[in-house]
Amino acid sequence: MLKLSEGFYRSFRLISGKQRRFNARWLRQYPWLKYSVSLDAVLCAPCLLFDNSKSRYFSSLPFNDWKNLSTAISRHETDESHKDSMVKSENFVDISTGKQESVVSKLSSSIKKTVENNRYILRRIIEVLLLLGKQNIAIRGHTEENSNFMVILNSFAQTDPALAYHLEFANKNEKYTSPDIQNELLGLCADQVIKRIITRCRSSNYFAIMADEATDCSTKEQLSVCIRFIARNEGKHELHEEFIGFVTCPSIKGTALAQAILQHVQDCGLDILKLRGQCYDGAGNMAGKYNGVQALIRERVPLASYVHCKSHCLNLALVHTSKLQCVRTMMKTVQDITFAFSYSGKRLEAFANELAEDAVTREKLEGRQKLRTLCETRWTSRTDALMTFRKSFPVVVHALETLEADNDEKAGEHVRAILRFEFIITLVTCEHILSSLVGLTAILQQVDMDLVEAVREANVVVSLLRAEREDEAVFDEVFQKAVDIASEFQIGACVPRQNMNQRNRANYQIADPKAYWRVALYYVFLDHLIQEITDRVMSNQDRFCAQLLIPSRLDELNDDHVNAIYATFAQDIASTRESFGGEIQRWRVRWGQANLLRPSTLLSTLDVTSKAAYPGIYLVLSVLATMPATSASCERSFSSMRRIKSYLRSTMTGDRLSNLGILHIHREIEIDIDEIINSFASVKCRNLDFV
Structure with a gap:
């Protein structure tokens, strides 16, 4: 295809008894017209590209009757197919040059806008659930329409047109306000909180568990499980005791409770082999020598020493x-x-x-x-x-x-x-x-x-x-x-x-x-x-001998104590008795220097202990600090349980109780709602698109 310039002429042909040839002026007069040198004929470029009609001049058939060209052009310009082709060609040029979005882009933008709107609606729903859950406000009511959840959501809708439109016109299976959806969203929020706690716990070498059971208002046995670990914050060691959920127990026998604790800890993603301490009250099913929880867990993890809660002892x-x-x-x-x-x-x-x-x-x-x-x-x-x-x-x-x-x-x-x-x-x-x-x-x-x-x-x-x-x-x-x-x-x-x-x-x-x-x-x-x-209260076990490694009590440490410490922690210390003894000697020399302030607590000692220089001592002190003194965190969780599951909410399921307990107790932890929406969308196909 060629556009002729001024002065370009082809040879004459005899048409209707007269010599005629193509005139380049026609190309300037009709921009859509294109001349083919090889065919010595003209075609309509838009129709050639966008018109699928057959046996039509200017599109599938070249035109070279120069005598009647003006008449043919006038007739062609009024043709509807030509007009459609012209529109299509103009759109094509605009899209190619970036002046206009393509159809796919327009469809994609529409889908993107719909997804953003759906995510916005779900975000508002999650925000209401988090508000109620963290503040321990009942979510459901005698009827769903008059529940706290729907009342607050409708209150937000008064100043939110998008939410108001959704609540008014969305299909029943697309509103995402049903109790089942509430439970699913609460579960995802609680899982996110637990993941953050477990992530911090994994950064520590070891952890300990605390557990206690109590009867809720519906006469069901609820087992409260907490974990204790050491975390570092700006170079300082901090002890954390975190509640990780309630477990409904069909039986309060030691075997059932031990299995429930181990299963729940593993479901949270913790390595049970890193368990180094367990703390319960003195009840027979918890502290029993043969069939108690502590004995059964020690069969699985022999290094998980049992501590009788000091508060219960008092x-x-x-x-x-x-x-x-x-x-x-x-x-x-x-x-x-x-x-x-x-x-x-x-x-x-x-x-x-x-x-x-x-x-x-x-x-x-x-x-x-x-x-x-x-x-x-x-x-x-x-x-x-x-x-x-x-x-x-x-x-x-x-x-x-x-x-x-x-x-x-x-x-x-x-x-x-x-x-x-x-x-x-x-x-x-x-x-x-x-x-x-x-x-x-x-x-x-x-x-x-x-x-x-x-x-x-x-x-x-x-x-x-x-x-x-x-x-x-x-x-x-x-x-x-x-x-x-x-x-x-x-x-x-x-x-x-x-x-x-x-x-x-x-x-x-x-x-x-x-x-x-x-x-x-x-x-x-x-x-x-x-x-x-x-x-x-003051009685303790072999592990307690490790307190003599604290610099303020280092003068009381003798060889018998060192042997006892090594024998107690031998499976964790990655060195021989001789190497550990040399480490103790360097430890004595370091704190034997004059004018050196000696730490008197486990945490302050860990803060000044180099893990690279004193790996054995650091590990021993970490394990001793990890071992809990009381199970008071479990008792505090029962206070929350009685506020959450009251006689007005006695039909609450165990999973919902645990999820609400996690959100209420850890209400200071911020929830990433976008992550919740992504998880919600990935679980299964939804009636609305969220990603």
């Missing part, structure tokens, strides 16, 4: 100490009176009226308006309850007397039970001794608490109690406080009735009340408590 120490008859009687009396005031509107009103008239007691109570109940399982929390009862003692007595005058026989029994010197001295003494344990209780529940610090703090409390026992002035002050309370109600200090033949209770032949209660109550309660804490 609780057991108080339980056994409080078996003293006068203490047990006092506790029961306080509990009965507290229940009487807490669960009766009439009695509570009498207490409130008496409190309103007693400005001194109101100041002592610091804003409290009622008595505190004694927790059946948390004995260490009883300190607050006993303190509240002691401070409000006058108000309690006057309220009970008012109720007795109003024919409340039970109130009369209560007032006679507490208006005895034996009750008052026992109340004041127990409150004083138990107050020494408040700090230890709080410290044991901290996430960064390790075995070394737990025993160290327990030793501080024991030393304090022993010092108070030797200091007679301490009990003198306690006794005087009891005498002051009793004197307000004309009660004199006295001793119980004594009998030479008494065998069932303490029968000390002491006439002086102060001396009697010092021996019969104070010393007995204190000695028993000290012994119980020493035996239960």
Whole structure:
């Protein structure tokens, strides 16, 4: 095809008796016209390329009748096929030069816009679910239309036209607001949180597990599983205890619980062979020597040492100490009176009226308006309850007397039970001794608490109690406080009735009340408590010997200790006994230098320990720090469980409970919603396109 320039001429041909030839002026007059030199004819370029019609001049058939060319061109320009071809050619040129998008591009843009809109709608749905889940707000309601989820979603739609259009006109199977979709999205969000936790855990050498079981409001056994590991943050070592889910257990036997724990840990993506510690309470199914969870897991992972929860040990120490008859009687009396005031509107009103008239007691109570109940399982929390009862003692007595005058026989029994010197001295003494344990209780529940610090703090409390026992002035002050309370109600200090033949209770032949209660109550309660804490809280296993590697205690380390440490951690230490001994020698020399501040905790020691220079010591200290001191994180998760699965939401499934628990407990972890949408789209084919 050739466009002729000015002055280009072909030879003449005889047409209708006259010599004629092609004129180049026609090409300028009709830009779509093209001349073929070989054929000595013209064609319509757009029709040749875009018109599929056959036996048509200018398209499939060349035209060279120069006499009638003008007439043929006029007729061709009015042809509809030519017009269509011209439009197509112009579009083709515009697309080729980038002036216009192609059809494929236009279709692709439309699909892209649809996907973006679908992702936007799903994002708003996920945002509402995360808001409800993290803040522990019920998602569903009695009807789906009036559920919190739909109400909040419709509220957002009032200012969001795209969401409003979707909720109004989308097909029922394309709204993505059903309970099944909610559960699926909640599961994906919880999985993302767990993946982030597991990623941090994998960066550590080892990890430990903590587990405990409790019954939810639908009478199902829920097993709380937490993991503990060391992570580094800006060069510092940090201990993490993270909740990784609830597991519904059909059985609470040790075999079933051990299998559930191992399966859940492996499902989360952790290597069970890196397990180095496990912490549970002292129940037989958890701590049993042969068929308990700890024994069954150690059959699978022999290096997973068991630690009896130190908080539970402290609780057991108080339980056994409080078996003293006068203490047990006092506790029961306080509990009965507290229940009487807490669960009766009439009695509570009498207490409130008496409190309103007693400005001194109101100041002592610091804003409290009622008595505190004694927790059946948390004995260490009883300190607050006993303190509240002691401070409000006058108000309690006057309220009970008012109720007795109003024919409340039970109130009369209560007032006679507490208006005895034996009750008052026992109340004041127990409150004083138990107050020494408040700090230890709080410290044991901290996430960064390790075995070394737990025993160290327990030793501080024991030393304090022993010092108070030797200091007679301490009990003198306690006794005087009891005498002051009793004197307000004309009660004199006295001793119980004594009998030479008494065998069932303490029968000390002491006439002086102060001396009697010092021996019969104070010393007995204190000695028993000290012994119980020493035996239960401060006892540890072979791994605990590794604490002597802490620089502040390095002077106590001898060869026997080194042999014991190596024997205990031999399967983890990647060196011989001689190499480990040489490492210990270099460790001694390093911290034997003068004017060098020695760390006193495991974490501070790890911060200054080079893993390359002291691999064995670093590993031993890491394992010891990883071993949990308590299972308090599991107990905290049960508090969340009872808020999430209440009697109004008792039909919640185990998976939904676990997912909501993860989102609520780890609400500070940000969720990547785009990743959730991608995962949601990849699980199976959806009615709407999201990718």
